Amino acid sequence: MTPQDVPSYPTERTCPFSPPEELATYREHEPIRRMRYPDGHIGWLVTSHSLVRQLLSDPRFSARSEFKRAPVARPGVEPFFGVPALPGWVLDLDPPEHTRIRQQLTGKFTARRMRELRPRLDRIVADLLDGMERHGGPVDLVENFTMPLSSLTICELLGVPYSEREEFQRDSKVLFGLNSTADDASAAMDRLYELLRGVAKSGGQQDGLLRTLAEDGTLDAEEITGIGAMMLSGGHGSTSSAMALGTFALLAHPDQLAKFTADPDLVDNALEELLRYVTIFHFGVPRSPLEDLEFGGQFLKAGESITVALPSANRDPEWFKEAPDQLDIERNTSGHLAFGHGIHQCTGQNLVRMEMRAALPALFQRFPRLSLAIPAAEVRIYTDTSPVFGVYELPVTW
């Protein structure tokens, strides 16, 4: 096989809910295989549940950003490689630096603390639903519900004061706007960094994450600001997308929606199933071997790039025995990899769960006749635009 024949990471979908078909073929025949990166590098693609899990819990593989390169050519975005980690971005660090920072975060994201946020989330949800009701359908659910909910939740979490939330939301919108120019996005990021710096220092709410971290005194100011920025970039669009795509998936599967609304005991499992089914991080997660090694029957060289494909692992029939390509809110979802696996597994996951629990049942309670305002086939998804899978908009009515 010449380098030209090595396939790049597939992104095209025939159905919004089905990962690219090539991924399933690779999973079946070559669960670890060569893959071409946009900059010409020939690295690796790992697609099966068992290899993904094994790799993500193997300390010989690094998450350091120096090794990371863009897996997909994104329109208007230069392929990146070898960018050093920004202060506080645990996602891009290996132990022991990773451990030092992550431990500070996990202490603040305990299940107990996340449960305590519930009343505040319920209030935000109710306000947004009031707004939708006042406006009347059709409305774009992303613009009017999932985006503001996700943004305001991050504000609550980080401790951004009410007076600065509008500015925070405005700049987040530019930062994640799929039509924003690189210059606008970078200016928005600079302003957000400045705002977060203030929040961490003294301007933040008393019980906010950034101020609490600052008072603990273990991490320095730039690390704390970086943590805020990382949570915003990794947690804002992803959570909004999970709720929008989750709603879309339920609307597209009326039998599942009927069960979801009829039986409150099914809600928690249904949300896990939606997370598995839509697997938001559709470009997977990046890793590199720290040394030459053998893995999954292949010889990998130190520093080669590996794309760990979460969407195909989450549809692996070896793990999810019954019809993994079907949405089934009653299935056993344990071991799904939507939040990753191993030491970098998402610290925000229980916040996401609380948010989805607050949002989705309330949405269908408020609007029992909720439906798409356009044919399902016309809902526009993004395939190669962002590492976070999602819809541009989700027009709904009731």
Add this chain to the structure above:
Amino acid sequence: MRVITNTDACVGCGLCAFTVPEVFDQEQEHGTVVLLDPEPPHELHQDVWEAARSCPGEAISVKDF
């Protein structure tokens, strides 16, 4: 059923404490798992199995007897 947790392997994600709070908790400083009930009652067995299967640190083991 007997549950064993390995605090060295725990990555502090809080999944177990979120889904089966009767059996798992987390210490406040770093979010490391705290086992509340090593021999949970029968009605929780399924949930505990699932928590063990889902644990990203592979830090929960379960023996049936």
